[in-house]
Amino acid sequence: MSRPRLFLSPPHMSGIEQTYIAEAFESNYIAPLGPMVERFEQSIREFTSTPNALALSSATAALHLALRVLGVGAGDVVLASSFTFIGSIAPILYQNAIPVFIDSDTKSWNLDPELLEKAIAASPKKPKALILTHLYGQCADLAKIIAICTLHNIAVIEDAAESLGAAYAASQSGTFGIFGVYSFNGNKILTTSGGGMLVSPNKELIDKARFYSTQARDDAPHYEHTEFGYNYRLSNILAAIGVAQMEVLQERVAARQQIFTWYREMLSDIGEITFMPELPEACGNRWLTTLTFEKSDPTEIRLALEAENIESRPLWKPMHLQPLFKETLSIQNGTSQNLFEKGLCLPSGTQMTRDDAEQVCEILKKALR
Incomplete structure (x- = not known):
């Protein structure tokens, strides 16, 4: 008999998930939003020391909202790590923006700060943002990269999908840029089956992302829309899994x-x-x-x-x-x-x-x- 399959990175439940899922069912908050979503967001805020968090359907959705809120649109240039997963890059295409890829250094396997300078100079127009991936749970050279982007007024979005729990200079990955993004896909260090989180020190930007994530519904008793949005929120049931996962x-x-x-x-x-x-x-x-x-x-x-x-x-x-x-x-x-x-x-x-x-x-x- 062959040995049981040893998977690359399978889900690992804590044993508490069923308790919180039962709470969510008992509350009858089965649709997106609900108390567990709020608890999940709070757990991320506390762990990362970030004041604002938004639970979403995926990290890709979080990156998309980050670009949208920053005003990235058709023809804008977005710099990005080349050594990454397509989910880091697809949101650039969703916004009809132009990606410019930057290779890695040998010190971290992440984006090379020296090549970042060259990419800015070679860009067809001034870049609006950088999507910086922290690869395989290892942090990029944040001090140098943030300094360069600050000098050139380029917004940094940290793709920390793989690096929840990693730290740089004693601060959590995902907390150095204007936005940070985490993933809770089935193979990540924590999972909600599928899900993501957008964090930011800027409440106004998170509030705008929250607005877009729920179909951009205006404040009215009926469904009123002056802008278009997306169905990007995390369900209360999946958030219950996330609450349990964050405890371990x-x-x-x-x-x-x-x-x-x-x-x-x-x-x-x-x-x-x-x-x-x-x-x-x-x-x-x-x-x-x-x-x-x-x-x-x-x-x-x-x-x-x-x-x-x-x-x-x-x-x-x-x-x-x-x-x-x-x-x-x-x-x-x-x-x-x-x-x-x-x-x-x-x-x-x-x-x-x-x-x-x-x-x-x-x-x-x-x-x-």
């Missing part, structure tokens, strides 16, 4: 960090492996343990793991290499392409045991031999 966030972060430590120890004798680095000022949540192979083919490693019912995954294919963006301006240095070609994500779910990690490493080493 620090445990989940500690578990992911422990899994990374196991992998690093067990693979320390393989010279060609390099793990995703962490900036000295930062403490990542290690959402996924990721690494590169200097000589070996990561596809062979992935297939060897798959043959043993273990899920792994290539690193993100950079946006500037996607067919969709073949005509899009990108400022490159080859870093993200090299990472994509040499990299792999290892199973990192918080229910993994040390024995699970040992099995992964054993198969990986055998494939390398």
